[in-house]
Amino acid sequence: MEKEETLRIDNYCFVCGKENPKGLKAKFISSNGKAKAEMILYKEYQGYSGIIHGGIIAALLDEACAYAGISLGYYTVTAEIKIRYRKTLKVGEKIIIEAFAEQIKSKLIQAKAQIKDSKDTIIAEAEGKLIIKEKIEKS
């Protein structure tokens, strides 16, 4: 049987990687199944003029779910994610991204994430299913 590949972190994640010059460089803080980040997205990430691309919003929601899951002590991969886009996100607007995750089966973590603007309006929300690949060994 083929050995499963180990998940590695090398700071080049498109969403959070500090070393990735083309990434979004989101800074998440996370613990106990919760994750949070604040940021502003600029014109480089738009689709229609002045409006942030939905794929970028999806990537941020997915990442928030992953951070919330990782904070439970496991490296996971996203098996499914459902996104609801409620309002357009304008270029240059400050956003708050938050997620919550809980383990509901031996290999399954369910996560929910939201992006809000500075007036607390929900811009987009997501529900994700994350599959546990390995336990994070404390060094």
Ligand SMILES: CCCCCCCCCCCCCCCC(=O)SCCNC(=O)CCNC(=O)[C@H](O)C(C)(C)COP(=O)(O)OP(=O)(O)OC[C@H]1O[C@@H](n2cnc3c(N)ncnc32)[C@H](O)[C@@H]1OP(=O)(O)O
């Ligand atoms: C130390 C701190 C560091 C902090 C610093 C962090 C740095 C942070 C870098 C972050 C980075 C993030 C990155 C973003 C997250 C990605 O982008 S991950 C990449 C995108 N996702 C993928 O590539 C996943 C690709 N898909 C797969 O690998 C496989 O299809 C899956 C999802 C593992 C499922 O494989 P499978 O063989 O179907 O599942 P299998 O292993 O047989 O089943 C496992 C269990 O899960 C269940 N399951 C599988 N799929 C589903 C589903 N869709 N719904 C419900 N249950 C399911 C199965 O039923 C099974 O359950 P049990 O029977 O055990 O009860």
